[in-house]
Amino acid sequence: MGTDVLDRFEQLEQLCPHVHLPFPETPEGWWPIVEAMVRGIEVVAAQAGIQVYVLQIKEKYGTLRTHHATEYGDGDERLIKEALSVIQHLVDLAEKRSEITCIRCGAPGEMLNDGGWISPYCAEHKPR
Numbered sequence: 001m002g003t004d005v006l007d008r009f010e011q012l013e014q015l016c017p018h019v020h021l022p023f024p025e026t027p028e029g030w031w032p033i034v035e036a037m038v039r040g041i042e043v044v045a046a047q048a049g050i051q052v053y054v055l056q057i058k059e060k061y062g063t064l065r066t067h068h069a070t071e072y073g074d075g076d077e078r079l080i081k082e083a084l085s086v087i088q089h090l091v092d093l094a095e096k097r098s099e100i101t102c103i104r105c106g107a108p109g110e111m112l113n114d115g116g117w118i119s120p121y122c123a124e125h126k127p128r
């Protein structure tokens with residue numbers, strides 16, 4: 001893990017005070033997806049006045065999986081309900097995007113089998 005990834009993580013944490021993050025256990029090619037998802041969640045959480053606790057961000061069966069919990073006080077119930085729905089959509093969107101994104105470089109990719117492990121790869125990084 002390079003310092004680049006650590007820097008990106010710290011930057012993301014600073015940009016997103018409503019989202020509490022573990023260090024993502026994801027391949028480097030998916031970092032842009034993780035960043036876009038977390039920044040999206042931040043916007044929604046800030047609007048609804050809620051805190052989102054991301055418990056885990058990892059790769060499973062070749063896709064990006066995010067587990068999260070939320071904490072909210074006495075905010076507007078309808079607003080919170082809508083926010084939770086949007087956050088779930090952002091998580092689902094990131095998972096869908098990961099299915100077609102090379103885990104090595106982030107270029108468009110497709111699911112390929114690498115000795116029993118299935119992951120998306122671009123033409124350049126596909127297993128040989």
Ligand SMILES: [Zn+2]
Binds near residue numbers: 103121
């Ligand atoms: Zn690639």
